[in-house]
Amino acid sequence: MASKGGSNGKSKPADGKSKPADGKPKTGKKEVKKETGLGLTYKKDENFGEWYSEVVVNSEMIEYYDISGCYILRPWSISIWEILHDFFDPEIKKMNIKNAYFPLFVSDAVLQKEKDHIEGFAPEVAWVTKSGKTDLEVPIAVRPTSETVMYPYYSKWIRGHRDLPLKLNQWCNVVRWEFSNPTPFIRSREFLWQEGHTAFATKEEADQEVLEILELYRRVYEEYLAVPVIKGKKSELEKFAGGLYTTSVEAFIPNTGRGIQGATSHCLGQNFAKMFQINFENENREKAMVWQNSWAYSTRTIGVMVMVHGDDKGLVLPPRVASVQAIVIPVPYKDADTQGIFSACSSTVSLLNAAGLRVEADLRDNYSPGWKYSHWEMKGVSLRIEIGPKDLANKQVRVVRRDNGSKQDIPVDNLIEEIKKILDNVHESMFEKAKKKRDECIQKINTWDEFIAALNEKKMILAPWCDEEEVEKDVKARTKGDMGAAKTLCTPFDQPELPEGTLCFASGKTAKKWTYWGRSY
Structure with missing residues (x-):
């Protein structure tokens, strides 16, 4: 069955081949690393699965946890999730969708109420069976999705046509106990998502919202993550179980030749309304059932971004989601005015941050400039700004792009305007490159x-x-x-x-x- 914001069917590791159950990279014979010690041991085109596992760890996006299939999301990845949240949340609020929070736990009685819907999740449902050392009289499930958690209360809150539409969203975690090939971001046992659940008086209203939300998901991928997607409708076999129809945005990973469901927007029809008795009195004082939608995207978005843009040096972050869009690195030579160079770096950071950009300086004196270059390339920062003695003398900086390695010298007087222009160009170039590669497939x-x-x-x-x-x-x-x-x-x-x-x-x-x-x- 189709899971909102995810995929369906059996899970596949990053390269589609067999992999250890904990999702960790294998050990074994490795290629020679760079002199800096920061290079990847696997190449994207030669061993995609191991390359992916290595990139998400070495770039400090995740850390492996001692429970298989669960991962620590480090600040470098959570910052991306926050930026996507800061785009999406105001957009749904413009649609008068309000945020709520429902409990993590759901009773077995409620979970089983809609058997067709829950059947596809059944093998993945995690259960709480003990409190301390005492067995619970009735086991409690951890939510794999929230239809059965929320809809009994929709039935309580909706009485008449004036109670409609009811449009709620929650930002939360869900648990699906995958047993084969967990992969960071792509398929993990616990993940973050938003899930919207809405109820309308008419099918026309529901149909309209399905497409409005799907367009927001396209924008998440194309306007923020620079990943091209195809908007379409799922087949009856692949739609969300219990729903009327499912729409999705579909991405493609050329290295593995696999499609990946990026996000889904479902029209649930009246199936859940019937099951949970979500009825209302319409304007003619007749009893009617609501029409419902549900829709979600998850931290899978981050994994898709890594797979599409990453290279043999590590991450390549689209600038609109990078927590650090540019890193300023001093490049002092022997007998150079080191203090002057460091001051120029700090003032460059202040100037660009004041202009609304996200910029930091790496002023650590225990690492060489070359080491820093490799470190920030691994982390995928969009631009590297170098300041050395010549730059200081000429009142300029050198800017190096992460996506294509091109370099240019920019006068300090034009810095804000030029950096903004370059960052926009980086996004467009990354999107066009990814689209060209996808279209060729x-x-x-x-x-x-x-x-x-x-x-x-x-x-x-x-x-x-x-x-x-x-x-x-x-x-x-x-x-x-x-x-x-x-x-x-x-x-x-x-x-x-x-x-x-x-x-x-x-x-x-x-x-x-x-x-x-x-x-x-």
Whole structure:
């Protein structure tokens, strides 16, 4: 079943191959590190899974914890989550969605009330069975999602049409006890997310909100994380269990040839209203059921960003989510005016921070400039600003971009304007590079043989489909293997023309739509 803000089906490690159950990188023969001792031991194109595990640790985004599948999110990653929060939260408040908080625990009786919905989560539900050494009379579940926690109270709070719409969101953690291949950010046993749950008097209102929220999710990925995504609708087989339909933003990881569900916005229809008796008296004093939505994105966003942009030097952070957009490094030579250089570094930081940029200086005297370069490259900081004797004399700074390594000297008088311009260009360049690489992996096909060839080449496949569930199940069965089965990723809203008489690639029946297929996380 589709999980909001996540994926569905069996989990896959970062590279889609088998991996230790704790998600930690393997030990073994390694490549020679850089002289600084900061280099990665694995290359992105050669061993993606180990590269990813190494990057998220060495860049100080996470630390492994002593419970498998749980990770410490360090300030370097939490700052990204906070920036995304600071974009998304005001946007949903403009839509008059209010924040609330519901308990972490849910009773078994309530959890089982909507069996179709909870069935897909059942193997992942964590249970509290003891208080101290005493067995609880009735075990209590830790929320894997909050429909069953929240909706009994929606039934209590909604009585008449004046109580609608009811639009709540919560920022919280959830627990899904993954048993295979936990991967930091991508699939962990505990993760952070926001989850919105809304109720309306009409389906039209619900439909409208589904797409408004989905557009916000596109903006999270494209305008902040510089990751291109495709907006579309999930198949009946892949939609959120218990819902009416599911929309999603889908990203793609070229190195592994896998799609990844970035965030989802569901129309739940009236299924939960029926189960939890969420009724209201309409304007005609008739009893009616509400129409509901739920939607979420999670810390998975951070993992997708790392996978798409990272390179063999470490992270490459899009500047709009980087807690440090530029790092200022003094480069003193023998007999240089060291104090003058350090003062220039500090004044540069003050100048840029006062202009609303996020800038720090690395003035540590126990590390060489070369070591600092490697350290901040590993952490993915967008710009490095170097100040040496020549820069001091010429009243300039040298700016080095993390994304492409280009360098330019900028007069101090123009610094604010130029740095802002460069940061905007870095974001656009990162997005265009990622989009070009993704687009090169998309293959449009018409036949089964073309489909299998494209799948073996790790492509994201756009294929004509008859839109029949049994055909999708058959494709899954026929492509099952060590790398996982192929499935539908989404039917894009932006549909190419479907010529009359086009046949489904898998069944030979009349095709009804173009749909993206592939392996996924």
